[in-house]
Amino acid sequence: MRVGSAIAAILVILGLLRPAAAAEDRYFVTGDGVRLHYLEAGRGRTLVFVPGWTMPAWIWQRQIDEFSRQYRVIAFDPRGQGDSAVAPSGYEPGRRGQDIADLIARLGPEPVLLVGWSLGVLDALAYVHANGDTRIAGLVLVDNSVGEDPPPQPSRHPTKPGPRLPREAMMRNFVRGMFKRPQPQAYLDRLTEACLRTPQPAASALLSYPVPRSYWKEAVYSTDKPVLYVVRPKFAGQADNLAAHHPAAEAVVMKEPGHALFVDEPAHFNAILLDFIRRRIWR
Template identity: 25%
Template sequence: MGYATSKDGTRIHYEEQGNGEPLVLVIGLGGTVDAWKQQVPFFSKDYRVITLDNRGAGLSDAPDEPYSMPIFADDLKAVLDDLGITRTAMLGLSMGGLIVQEFYHRYPHMISRLVLGCTGVGAGDPEYVYPEQDVMDALQPPPEGMDLYQQALRKIEIFYHHEYIARIPGFVEIIMEKMKDSGQAPHAYRRQLEACVLNKESYWNSPRLKNISVPVLVIHGAEDRIWPLQNAQYLADNISDVEFVILPNTAHMLFLEDPNAFNDAVNNFLTRTKK
């Protein structure tokens, strides 16, 4: 475990495990290093795996000021500099997918290949396909007076596939406990949400996709309601060196809903494209 200091003085928490070629995992909205429990043990057998808490989440600082993809990319650069990493494979999920795209456009020489999971081009982009209104509503901070059970229920319904929910007894209660333990300040969640969804000027990336010259895996859940599948299709159609994998019977949390299929797809891609 360590901390890197970003350009503006914000401290970013990170962890590393394993040896070998670096592989950086970047999580999305509200997520922390703990989100990768199904991935770190798997990939650290062959890779030096780095995970981090984006600003506003986990053990990283949470300044109450505007966040943006360039700022998140600066935070990520600070972590890599702190670790002495000059070139790495990088996997980003959801908002993390936006962060790693921005990082690539700023520091293309530092990326060997990219995995873009459950993501797209960004809410500020004319090519972005928005989720349905009930999903947008559920992503907002909860209304005053909503109890924790209802908060957990509305998150589950948009993040997870119904078959996955049915397989796990007491899943609502499990999510309630995670929400209690998250420690994320309301302002920090709001700042992250503004950066990736609410601010329609937040990110505009489609014209730059043609500039990505490293191998890319686009991987998406077939039933993702938060990032509708058209977003992944647009990435796959506009990146030159790309593989596109759709995991059936999964939603936005495909890396938890079907970790074996997700890990195998990513690992096969990384192995095939290693130089």
């Protein structure tokens, strides 16, 4: 048994920490009539996790297991992803941010800690840009640009000659490339299948958000709530600038994992997040 697991087991026995709660399926209808899905586990103050491009809510499973011991955990399936409806439209920042607003309104009056990863960073910032920060207790932004300097460098890999790969093969490569730690093949297959549920037109629209980089920077600097920016070294420059210039922000650079860093190194990521919550959000 790992040290963290052993400590958690002792706390459960002593009654100081609840066992992990099983996640239950929930649904709600957005203001434009789309039925969206989320997972809910635990009770108490609320954490809302938003996944990345085409990803399902259950990619946050290790965080659901860990944080549902102490908090109410919500893992969201954005429109066109996971078990949410595939809507004919709404795959742009304004509507995606409003979907988060509709979800938060359903969860009750208390402020939530909003956690976004990859495209979920942009969706969370779109929410803040349009709705302000009155309904959030803090903001956690995981491994995407926030509009700070320096801009992300374009990929250095040249386009390979030859025919374009079928969509399924491309998505399998994309999913595999998110991790540096070996993941079970069954897990990769399940994740690829979930990602392929997002139709190609919607997936393409999500990759071409029609706003300037300044839009995201304006959003993150508009809040005085605590902000945690957790990234890989490729965003270290932005992390340094955000922490230096935003009075409520702090940053952590995780050097070893891949893009899905909370899956590659869940114990490390969870410890970073829990420390932030206890120091800055709900002391």
